[in-house]
Amino acid sequence: MKYLLILGRNVELSNAEVSSYFESHENKILNSELIKNGLLIETQEPLEKGLVNSFGGVVSVGKVIASGKPKEIIKKLENENLYMGKSNKLNYAIWNFSDDYEIFTDYLKMRFKEEKIKATIKHLENRMEMQDGEMAQMVSSKLLDKEYFVFGKDIACFGEIYETFDSHALEERDMKKPVRREALAISPRLAKILVNLSESEPGKTLLDPFCGIGTILSEALLQEIRVIGIDKDKSAIIGARQNLEWSGFNRTDYRLINGDSTKEKISHADFIATEPDLGEIIRETPTENKARATLEKFEDLIIKVINNFKEDISGKITFTSPYIKIGKKRVGPNTEKILTLTGYTLIYKIPEFRENQIVGRMIYVLQGRK
Ligand SMILES: C[S@@+](CC[C@H](N)C(=O)[O-])C[C@H]1O[C@@H](n2cnc3c(N)ncnc32)[C@H](O)[C@@H]1O
Structure with missing residues (x-):
C-alpha cells in the first residue's frame, strides 16, 4: 500500500512527526521517500480513514493508483476510473513532485476530453514558504473538485488525494x-x-x-x-x-x-x-x-x-x-x-x-x- 502525505511548512518537523506516529502504532512504514514536502510511504496495512487529522503537520493524504515508468503508468490508468463525480465540469490540480509532470498533464487533458468532461487544470503555484526558505506548492482545496499527484524520479507514481486536514x-x-x-x-x-x-x-x-x-x-x-x-x-x-x-x-x-x-x-x-x-x-x-x-x-x-x-x-x-x-x-x-x-x-x-x-x-x- 503506497500513499503520499503532503507535509506542512516545516518539513523536517512533519517528517519526524509521521515517523514517530507510526513507531507508536500497529501499522508500520516499510519504505519512505521525501521529495520537497511530499512524503511517499509504503505501509504494512491500509491507512485508516481520517488519519490526516491525527497529525499536526500533514496537509493532505493521497493514495498511489499506479507506479512504474511514465508509459507503464499511463497504460495502467487506462483501466482506472479517474473521475467519478456527477457533474461534467471539473476543476482539478496535479501536485508535482516529479520531472514527468507534463506527461501526466497532457494525458489527463486528453483523457477528460475523450470522456467529454469539461475539465480545467488549475496550476499550483509555489506560494508557501517552508521552514528552510524553499517555496512549496499550495492549494486552496475549496476551488478544486479533484487533486492528483505525480511523485518520483525514474520510477514515478501517480495517484489521487483522498483526504485533507479539517482545519x-x-x-x-x-x-x-x-x-x-x-x-x-x-x-x-x-x-x-x-x-x-x-x-x-x-x-x-x-x-x-x-x-x-x-x-x-x-x-x-x-x-x-x-x-x-x-x-x-x-x-x-x-x-x-x-x-x-x-x-x-x-x-x-x-x-x-x-x-x-x-x-x-x-x-x-x-x-x-x-x-x-x-x-x-x-x-x-x-x-x-x-x-x-x-x-x-x-x-x-x-x-x-x-x-x-x-x-x-x-x-x-x-x-x-x-x-x-x-x-x-x-x-x-x-x-x-x-x-x-x-x-x-x-x-x-x-x-x-x-x-x-x-x-x-x-x-x-x-x-x-x-
Ligand atoms: C507556555 S505556558 C503553557 C501553555 C499551554 N501549553 C497551553 O496551551 O495553555 C507555560 C505554563 O507553565 C506554567 N508554569 C511555569 N512554571 C511552572 C512550574 N514550575 N510548575 C508548573 N507550572 C509552571 C505557567 O503557569 C504557564 O501556564
Missing part, C-alpha cells in the same frame, strides 16, 4: 472553547505534533507538567491517550478543567493538578509532551547576554522538572524551548548541559519559527538511558 473543525475547537489564553497557549497543530513526537500510545498516560489551559492535553485525549496536567497557576488549571469538560472527555481519563512541577509527585506517566515557560514576551531583538540569560533560566527549569519526574517516566520526553533571534542568527538552550544534568539522550532537536518571530522554538525529543 475548520480544528479552528472551531480552538476558538469556541470556554477559556482561551492567546499570548501563552500553544497552537493545537503544534500540540498534536508534540504528542506524536513523544510516541504516546492510546491507553497510556502522557504528562504535561506546564499544561496551562490544556491544549496539549486535549489533543492527546482526542487520540485516546490518558493525561495528567500540572500547572502552578491555579487559574490555568481551572481553565484547563473547563476546556476538557466542554470537550466532553471522560473524567477518568484526565487528572489536573495545581502544583509546582519542579517538586510535585505523581505515581506514574509514560511520556511527557510540554511547552514550558519560554521566558518573558520580547518585542525587540535582545542582546546576546539577555538571550543567554533567558535560555539559562529555561535550562534550569527544564532540568529540574525532568529530574523530578524521570523515575516515573518510561518513554520519550518532548518539549519546546526558546530559540531566540539575535542579529542574523538564533540561539537555543545548551543541549549538552540539559543532557548531562538529566542523564537523557537526544533523539533530535528541530527548529520551528517564522522569520519575523523573535522568540521561535527549538523542539527537543529526549529518551532516557535504558
Whole structure:
C-alpha cells in the first residue's frame, strides 16, 4: 500500500512527526521517500480513514493508483476510473513532485476530453514558504473538485488525494472553547505534533507538567491517550478543567493538578509532551547576554522538572524551548548541559519559527538511558 502525505511548512518537523506516529502504532512504514514536502510511504496495512487529522503537520493524504515508468503508468490508468463525480465540469490540480509532470498533464487533458468532461487544470503555484526558505506548492482545496499527484524520479507514481486536514473543525475547537489564553497557549497543530513526537500510545498516560489551559492535553485525549496536567497557576488549571469538560472527555481519563512541577509527585506517566515557560514576551531583538540569560533560566527549569519526574517516566520526553533571534542568527538552550544534568539522550532537536518571530522554538525529543 503506497500513499503520499503532503507535509506542512516545516518539513523536517512533519517528517519526524509521521515517523514517530507510526513507531507508536500497529501499522508500520516499510519504505519512505521525501521529495520537497511530499512524503511517499509504503505501509504494512491500509491507512485508516481520517488519519490526516491525527497529525499536526500533514496537509493532505493521497493514495498511489499506479507506479512504474511514465508509459507503464499511463497504460495502467487506462483501466482506472479517474473521475467519478456527477457533474461534467471539473476543476482539478496535479501536485508535482516529479520531472514527468507534463506527461501526466497532457494525458489527463486528453483523457477528460475523450470522456467529454469539461475539465480545467488549475496550476499550483509555489506560494508557501517552508521552514528552510524553499517555496512549496499550495492549494486552496475549496476551488478544486479533484487533486492528483505525480511523485518520483525514474520510477514515478501517480495517484489521487483522498483526504485533507479539517482545519475548520480544528479552528472551531480552538476558538469556541470556554477559556482561551492567546499570548501563552500553544497552537493545537503544534500540540498534536508534540504528542506524536513523544510516541504516546492510546491507553497510556502522557504528562504535561506546564499544561496551562490544556491544549496539549486535549489533543492527546482526542487520540485516546490518558493525561495528567500540572500547572502552578491555579487559574490555568481551572481553565484547563473547563476546556476538557466542554470537550466532553471522560473524567477518568484526565487528572489536573495545581502544583509546582519542579517538586510535585505523581505515581506514574509514560511520556511527557510540554511547552514550558519560554521566558518573558520580547518585542525587540535582545542582546546576546539577555538571550543567554533567558535560555539559562529555561535550562534550569527544564532540568529540574525532568529530574523530578524521570523515575516515573518510561518513554520519550518532548518539549519546546526558546530559540531566540539575535542579529542574523538564533540561539537555543545548551543541549549538552540539559543532557548531562538529566542523564537523557537526544533523539533530535528541530527548529520551528517564522522569520519575523523573535522568540521561535527549538523542539527537543529526549529518551532516557535504558
Ligand atoms: C507556555 S505556558 C503553557 C501553555 C499551554 N501549553 C497551553 O496551551 O495553555 C507555560 C505554563 O507553565 C506554567 N508554569 C511555569 N512554571 C511552572 C512550574 N514550575 N510548575 C508548573 N507550572 C509552571 C505557567 O503557569 C504557564 O501556564
